[in-house]
Amino acid sequence: MLVDLLPHLMLLALVILLFTGFPVGGVLAGVGVGFALIGVVIDEFPIPTLFLVPYKIYDSVGESLVYPAVPMLLFMGVALEISGAARELLLCLQRLLARVPGSMCISVIVIGMLLAPMAGVIGASVATIAMAAMPTMLAQRYRPEIASGAIAAAGTLGVIAPPAIMLFFLSDAIGVTVANMFLAPIAPILGLAVAFITFFVVSDFVWKRPRLDERKTESEIGGSIVLYLVRSLVLPVGLIALVLGSIIAGWVAPSEAASVGAVGAALLIFLYRGFRPSLLREAFYRTMLLTGMVFFVVMGASIFSLVFRFYGGDDIAVDLFDALEIGDFGVLLVVLAILFVLGFFIDWIEIVLVSLPILYPAISQLDFSWYVGSAGLSKVWIGALIALVLQTSFLTPPFGFALFFLKGSAPPSVRMVDIYRGVFPLVLIQLAMIAAVLLYPAIVTVIPTMVLL
Template sequence: MLIEYLPHLMLLALVLLLITGFPVGGVLAGVGVAFALLGVAIGEYPLPSLFLIPNKVYQSIGENLTYPAVPMLLFMGVALESSGAARELLLCLQRVFGRIPGSMCISVILIGLLLAPLAGVIGASVATIAVAALPTMLHQRYRPEIATGVVAASGTLGVIAPPAIMLFFLSDALELTIGSMFLSPILPVLGLALAFMAFFVLADVVRRRPGADRSPVAVSGSLPVYLLRGLVLPVGLIALVLGSIVAGWVSPTESAAVGAVGGGAMIFIYRGFDLALLRQALYRTMEITGMVFFVVMGASIFSMVFRFYGGDDIAIGLFDHLALGDFAVLAAVLGIIFVLGFFIDWIEITLVSLPILYPAIQDLDFSLYVGSEQMARVWIGALIALVLQTSFLTPPFGFALFFLKGAAPRSIRMAEIYRGVVPLVAIQLLMIGTVLFFPVIATWLPATVLDLR
């Protein structure tokens, strides 16, 4: 019957239209509606179901308790960047680490972790850190491959460091609590950060350019005031938002509201009573939010029609025919996500690709290997986050690399960026393998803090 091939044709149409460069949200919605109308024409899709599409769109956003936090967290990150707090934090951290080899590299990596709320979009994260850090690093005579490598690493590291926006969408796609999804990648991310720092410190010792000056920027005013302004305020705001969500003191939406107010206050603290800058930050937040939710609405339309035609059975049927074991299926799913990360952003992957693959993930049984069914999903969530982050960093297609080239000075060549990230990708793959064979790295913190079993 024709209906058996409709979900496959939907996927084919989606792929072909996505590579044309049309807006992703429009492609998703257009393919969904077009195949619904095609189904009506051939008698396979009931006409009354067409009128359920607006209700489906409303349910996907209006009745989701997680999504209201997204624009407020985005505004918090945009405000931190617009106010200049990100650059001041970078210079303050460099002064804290003094004349340690690679002190600027260490500072940039920490910036990537601390500015995770801004990492809702790969381009925004990488470009912001590049603008704040690259000129200073090149002025201090860091080699271009080292400077660009650390910016790419820190920009992608923030994508999966809580309270990054991607973790909200992953928790929803994998049916996990926000707290468990926030906690599961923390130890792997800290491990990656420490490994990156060790690598860059060693690289700076071995390959420091002759005459390179790593002296910290001189402090104007008293040191306590400088530390309060440059370090305590932005770090305290991020810690308050993250801690209140994980501890369960308030809902994610309430915590994000506090972060948004704090981010707006940062503009006035750092730049004076500048309403024009506040308005600019609000407009930028609206643009990013509109892009994200346009994709959400399009994905809800596509998934409604796709599931009606039995699309959920595609992934299950594929792996059933291959007769693979649980570990082989998991490796195949992670491999598919890794390749998809070369070509499409995490928003489309979590909203479109992951729901297609999720039925196959649900059938996996790692309860004995990890400890319980719930903890197995937490572990898989951490693995997916790490794989996505690695794909954004991997040449020649990694998203982060192209955004970095666009934000870098013209003197930086693409070959230098590639050389800078190759050893970092090796570190990433090593961490993925470590979490794969030692699940406790991802599950210990959620199990301990949230008392999950």
């Protein structure tokens, strides 16, 4: 029957239209409404069901404790960039680590873990770090591939570091608490950061890059070292730690913690750049654009999923994996492979809001409680794996989503081949971490278990 083909045709239409370059939210809503009208014509979709669309959108956004925090976290990231906190923190760390080989690379990795989570989308994350760090790294005679690798790794690592906005949406998509989703990737992120830093320190020795004049570096700080550290290091890091810690500790709701972070970031604009209301207006404007983009996709995905599920689309993934008969681990690996490939072409917002809900009915039937320890920890483990796989996908040549944003933000002297060469060894480190998490789930479950149980 034609109605049995409709969910498959919806997916086909979605894939084709996504590659046309039209706004993703518009494509999702258009496909949903279009196929609903087709169902009305063939008498398979009752017209009154269309009136459920506003309720579906409200249920997705209005009833969520997660989504209200998103605009404020986006504002926090934009404000930290406009204030110059990112560059101040970068230079402060680099000056403090002046005697350490690869000090700038280490500083960039730390910056990515601290500031990239609030950038929201992978492009903004990588571009923000590239504009702050790339010119300085090239001026300090870092090879283009080393500078590119450090920036790409930092930008993608920050996308899954708490309080990353991606983790908010992922927690909602797989049905775990925000606190659990924040804690799960901490150990892998720290492990990756240590591995990346080790790689860059060794590379600095191998390439024998000229070191900074340490006396000049110390004299550049000027004035009181304590005041300098408070201004450039303690304030931005403390603000992020306050937001993250209050959410994990359960002291306040995510939206309340994010509002405190937004106010603090706004104050940093005035502290670093003087009382300039125009900068605050710019931060509001850029936040409005980012928020509109995110929630346009959310609303479009709500419309698409309503129609898709009405036609029985939830059964597609389940029936496919049942037919393959590959077991729970096989299903998990196939799902991760699909998400990995999707990460080459689309940002995490579309993947988490559209692709993951299509695959989730199959994921929800997997039973790893015997392997991980409990059904709840199994969800946390799968969520961390999805985050790591997407992060790796964004970094992987030749289609890595982050690599093209890096090329667009880098000086013309940095070639695409330099970027590919720079990220290749880092991708191998990423894949090794994913394999370790697959083999040893305790890497991601031990911290949530210790803190929350």
